[in-house]
Amino acid sequence: MSLIDDQSTIARPTVDEVPPRQKIVEALMSKDSTVTLDTLEHEMVLNLGPQHPATHGVLRVLLRLDGETIVSAETELGYLHRGYEKLAENMTYHEYIPHTDRLDYISPVANNVAYVMAVEKLLQLEVPKRGQYIRVLCCELARISSHFMALGALAMDIGALTVFVWALREREKLYDIFDVLTGVRFTVSYMRIGGMAQDISDDSITMIRAFLDGLDDAVNDIGAMLNKNRIFLERTAGIGIMEPQEALELGWTGPNLRASGIAADLRRDNPYLVYNELDFKVITRSECDVLARYFVRFEEIRESAKIIRQCLDKLPNGDFMARDAKRVLPKKGEVYSSMEELINDFMLVNFGQAAPVGEVYHAIEAAKGELGWYLVSNGTGFPWRSKIRSPSFVNLQGLSRLLEGCMISDIVAIIGSIDPIMGEADK
Amino acid sequence: MFTFEDLQQKNPALEFQKVDVGGDEAALVSRNDILEVASRLKNEFGFDQVMDALGHDRMEKRDRFEITYNLRNHTTKQRIFLKVRCDERDAHVPSLVSVWTGANWHEREAYDMFGVSFDGHPDMRRMYLPDDFEYYPLRKDFPLMGVPGSLPLPHHEDADPRFDLANGGE
Numbered sequence: 288m289s290l291i292d293d294q295s296t297i298a299r300p301t302v303d304e305v306p307p308r309q310k311i312v313e314a315l316m317s318k319d320s321t322v323t324l325d326t327l328e329h330e331m332v333l334n335l336g337p338q339h340p341a342t343h344g345v346l347r348v349l350l351r352l353d354g355e356t357i358v359s360a361e362t363e364l365g366y367l368h369r370g371y372e373k374l375a376e377n378m379t380y381h382e383y384i385p386h387t388d389r390l391d392y393i394s395p396v397a398n399n400v401a402y403v404m405a406v407e408k409l410l411q412l413e414v415p416k417r418g419q420y421i422r423v424l425c426c427e428l429a430r431i432s433s434h435f436m437a438l439g440a441l442a443m444d445i446g447a448l449t450v451f452v453w454a455l456r457e458r459e460k461l462y463d464i465f466d467v468l469t470g471v472r473f474t475v476s477y478m479r480i481g482g483m484a485q486d487i488s489d490d491s492i493t494m495i496r497a498f499l500d501g502l503d504d505a506v507n508d509i510g511a512m513l514n515k516n517r518i519f520l521e522r523t524a525g526i527g528i529m530e531p532q533e534a535l536e537l538g539w540t541g542p543n544l545r546a547s548g549i550a551a552d553l554r555r556d557n558p559y560l561v562y563n564e565l566d567f568k569v570i571t572r573s574e575c576d577v578l579a580r581y582f583v584r585f586e587e588i589r590e591s592a593k594i595i596r597q598c599l600d601k602l603p604n605g606d607f608m609a610r611d612a613k614r615v616l617p618k619k620g621e622v623y624s625s626m627e628e629l630i631n632d633f634m635l636v637n638f639g640q641a642a643p644v645g646e647v648y649h650a651i652e653a654a655k656g657e658l659g660w661y662l663v664s665n666g667t668g669f670p671w672r673s674k675i676r677s678p679s680f681v682n683l684q685g686l687s688r689l690l691e692g693c694m695i696s697d698i699v700a701i702i703g704s705i706d707p708i709m710g711e712a713d714k
Numbered sequence: 715m716f717t718f719e720d721l722q723q724k725n726p727a728l729e730f731q732k733v734d735v736g737g738d739e740a741a742l743v744s745r746n747d748i749l750e751v752a753s754r755l756k757n758e759f760g761f762d763q764v765m766d767a768l769g770h771d772r773m774e775k776r777d778r779f780e781i782t783y784n785l786r787n788h789t790t791k792q793r794i795f796l797k798v799r800c801d802e803r804d805a806h807v808p809s810l811v812s813v814w815t816g817a818n819w820h821e822r823e824a825y826d827m828f829g830v831s832f833d834g835h836p837d838m839r840r841m842y843l844p845d846d847f848e849y850y851p852l853r854k855d856f857p858l859m860g861v862p863g864s865l866p867l868p869h870h871e872d873a874d875p876r877f878d879l880a881n882g883g884e
Contacts, residue, residue, distance in 0.1 A: 314837055364841060364842055370851060409736070536763075537815060537816040538763055538765055538766075538814075540765075549788070645736070646735045647736030648735060648736055649736065650765075659765075659766070659784075661766065661768055661782070676765060676766040684816065684819045713842060
């Protein structure tokens with residue numbers, strides 16, 4: 288009796304017979320590269336992500352390797368695409384505010400500000416001074432929160448887990464502040480068209496001041512751990528260099544662009560809110576590498592703290608919400624007690640603000656760069672088109688260029704230094 | 715500050731239509747002119763950054779789709795918008811990647827969402843959605859709930875048919 292009684296008859300395909308499954312592989316293999324291959328024998332295609340802790344979410348990078356050197360890389364997005372631009376077209380301007388929290392979920396309140404400011408520009412609505420100061424304050428708190436996350440995650444990817452824990456400890460204090468200030472810890476939805484949900488309370492001012500007093504020590508601790516750490520410096524210095532001209536052409540913004548030696552900051556260049564009344568520095572470095580991007584964020588935390596202190600000192604009295612019954616939601620107490628407010632509230636919630644026909648674009652300097660909304664209105668309460676200009680999306684565009692010629696172990700450092708948030712990049 | 719009239723002085727044959735985008739300078743140019751206008755804007759007027767390019771479905775018989783480029787001059791900090799339109803049946807416009815490399819992903823996104831293809835784009839693939847997806851979701855005739863069955867869902871031969879989403883289960 289034969290040992291093999293039921294032999295499989297399926298012909299074995301050879302590798303050459305199987306066509307490349309996806310267009311992304313073709314795109315990768317046909318990509319020009321400045322790196323020359325040694326010998327094709329060591330060539331290999333490696334898939335990084337989308338489920339990889341160092342990709343900060345669901346970023347997928349396809350790598351073409353020669354040994355451990357990256358010859359070329361192709362980035363793929365879309366694993367977190369939720370269609371927020373389509374959703375925006377099917378809801379009123381107010382209804383969309385909670386959705387903006389879910390874009391850059393590390394600094395949600397800055398997204399709120401960017402969105403409502405675009406809508407206010409469309410509605411030609413002026414927010415009172417007090418409201419503007421509170422918005423600046425919130426944006427800077429969000430920036431600190433985001434930069435701590437960026438520093439912590441970059442350090443953790445390289446191996447310094449302690450810094451990550453310390454950074455998260457500081458962010459925990461920020462969440463407590465947001466809890467008191469806005470009523471919610473994480474996805475705050477604090478802003479409203481024409482102002483914000485509630486005024487800043489004395490409790491939260493006290494908490495913010497206490498946080499700022501301890502912030503310097505926290506930043507110093509992180510600096511003591513990393514700034515002269517030989518392992519950290521060797522992993523980051525001279526890695527992932529983005530030349531200034533190239534960064535500009537790619538549309539990079541925010542700390543990444545400033546680390547490439549270009550002092551571009553919307554807060555100073557095209558001031559919005561009350562930034563022109565505040566004193567702060569635009570931190571710029573000229574080394575263009577991972578370490579420079581780390582240092583820009585490191586120093587920006589202190590600048591943000593400076594701005595918040597000035598906001599608290601200068602905070603004017605008065606309204607925090609614009610007075611415009613036709614376009615700004617009335618206070619809840621008034622809705623329950625007055626007929627006129629009840630009618631306005633009903634109309635605003637059900638049909639939205641009847642924005643004038645037109646198009647506007649407004650951008651703010653969010654923690655990751657220029658965050659803007661392009662709104663097209665056809666005169667109804669729903670936007671006809673709402674386009675998010677998300678900084679993470681554009682910054683990631685430079686990733687495959689940065690990875691070229693690097694080693695595999697540099698990937699995590701480079702991705703960490705770009706600081707992408709996939710919720711924002713994928714919309 | 716730059717205005718599109720300055721551009722017309724250099725090229726009197728150029729035709730454009732001024733548009734208002736929230737007080738910023740904006741103009742609509744024809745498909746044939748856009749490449750020349752873009753390279754002039756970059757080389758002669760210093761608009762070195764392309765911040766965004768967005769598609770927009772106007773839902774009209776003629777010139778249904780509109781692509782808006784969001785340009786910025788880093789030196790003067792001025793922001794302008796450059797628009798171009800195309801018909802539904804002839805949905806393609808020249809790509810500006812040869813002028814600004816940063817337009818690459820923005821144009822891919824506009825293609826992904828509206829089906830407007832960009833001539834001369836080095837890598838005209840979908841940005842977010844799978845390559846085999848047949849629809850363009852930000853067109854106004856695409857329903858908000860999506861098209862059932864348009865995306866292949868993972869399923870297993872032995873799956874309970876009641877729960878197998880790919881085969882019409884709940």
